[in-house]
Amino acid sequence: DAKTTQPPSMDCAEGRAANLPCNHSTISGNEYVYWYRQIHSQGPQYIIHGLKNNETNEMASLIITEDRKSSTLILPHATLRDTAVYYCIVNSGGYQKVTFGTGTKLQVIP
Amino acid sequence: NAGVTQTPKFQVLKTGQSMTLQCAQDMNHEYMSWYRQDPGMGLRLIHYSVGAGITDQGEVPNGYNVSRSTTEDFPLRLLSAAPSQTSVYFCASSYRTGSTEAFFGQGTRLTVV
Numbered sequence: 339d340a341k342t343t344q345p346p347s348m349d350c351a352e353g354r355a356a357n358l359p360c361n362h363s364t365i366s367g368n369e370y371v372y373w374y375r376q377i378h379s380q381g382p383q384y385i386i387h388g389l390k391n392n393e394t395n396e397m398a399s400l401i402i403t404e405d406r407k408s409s410t411l412i413l414p415h416a417t418l419r420d421t422a423v424y425y426c427i428v429n430s431g432g433y434q435k436v437t438f439g440t441g442t443k444l445q446v447i448p
Numbered sequence: 449n450a451g452v453t454q455t456p457k458f459q460v461l462k463t464g465q466s467m468t469l470q471c472a473q474d475m476n477h478e479y480m481s482w483y484r485q486d487p488g489m490g491l492r493l494i495h496y497s498v499g500a501g502i503t504d505q506g507e508v509p510n511g512y513n514v515s516r517s518t519t520e521d522f523p524l525r526l527l528s529a530a531p532s533q534t535s536v537y538f539c540a541s542s543y544r545t546g547s548t549e550a551f552f553g554q555g556t557r558l559t560v561v
Contacts, residue, residue, distance in 0.1 A: 372549070381452075381538050381552030382491070425490065436550070437507060438483070438490040 342426045347443040350420075356413040358442050360426030363407040369430050371402060373411045375422040376441070382425065385411065416446045450474050454539050454553035461529040461560045469524040469556050471539030477551075478544035480522040484508065484535040485555075491538060497522055498544055529560045 343361040350356040362371065372387040386393055386400045388409075393400045399412040413420055425441040455470045473480065481496035483506075493506030497516040511533060513525040522541075526533060536557050542550040 374550075379485075379536060379555070381540075381554050382550075383552070384549040387549065436481075437493055440488075440490045 342428060342439055344424075344426050344439065344442045346440065347445070349445045349447055350413075350416045352418060352446050352448050353415055356416040356420065356444060356446070358411040358413075358424050358426075358444065359408065360411070361408045362426070362428045365406050365428050366430075369428045371400065371406075371409045372427045372429060373398070373400065374425045374427065374438075375420075376425070377419075377422040382438070385424075416444075418446050418448065420444065421446045452539055452541050452551050452553040454537075454556050456556060457554070458557045459559070461526070461558065463529060463531060463560060465529050466525065466527050467529065469526075469537055469539075469558070471522045471524070471553060472520050473522075473539075473541040473551070474520065475541060475551065476519060477541035478519070480516065480539065480541045481506070481550075482512070482514065482522070482524045483538045483540065484533075485538065486535050494524065494537075526558075531560045534558060534560045 370387050370389050373385040374382040376382045386395055386398050388400045402409045423441040423443050425438050429436050452473045478499045482494040483491040485491045492508050494512050495514040497503045500516050500519050503514050516522050536555045538555050539553040540550045542548050
């Protein structure tokens with residue numbers, strides 16, 4: 339599975355959009371981009387995933403560049419409860435050997 | 449649905465003791481895995497299973513054993529606990545193939561003294 343690069347930390351004002359970038363320049367054609375978050379050392383929680391097209395659900399939007407070498411997770415209106423570590427993962431499915439990096443620690447500021 | 453259930457939530461062991469961390473899922477997922485997370489670090493894969501009777505090693509398997517006798521359960525055994533195994537352990541499950549999400553348990557916080 340391809341490796342990912344994320345900034346170690348970011349701040350976002352409450353109510354503003356949080357844009358979390360991820361670089362995955364070695365992604366292969368059959369690999370999806372997944373995002374998870376981990377709040378207060380709880381178990382990671384799935385947010386969203388995509389292959390080529392942009393995706394949106396009730397939690398977030400995922401924007402994938404045309405060359406698929408990078409992506410951005412967007413939390414449209416960040417709240418204090420969105421303070422967490424966000425992990426970007428690329429995987430061909432099934433999670434046979436997924437390794438989580440250190441992620442981005444998002445701090446939402448009142 | 450209970451999802452992925454891990455027991456116990458907290459455990460303190462003495463060096464050399466053995467124990468089993470339990471993980472159960474009720475979603476009929478083929479794939480199950482164990483991760484450990486050390487302070488300030490991401491999750492590292494210990495062992496995984498793609499179905500009953502099939503297990504394989506992940507990134508950091510030493511000191512741990514697993515078995516998968518049923519689809520629902522995937523216990524992790526520490527044969528002789530060491531302080532280096534102090535960590536938070538997470539179990540996860542998912543369908544085996546396809547663009548599928550993984551579901552995680554709430555973790556077992558293990559301290560080896």
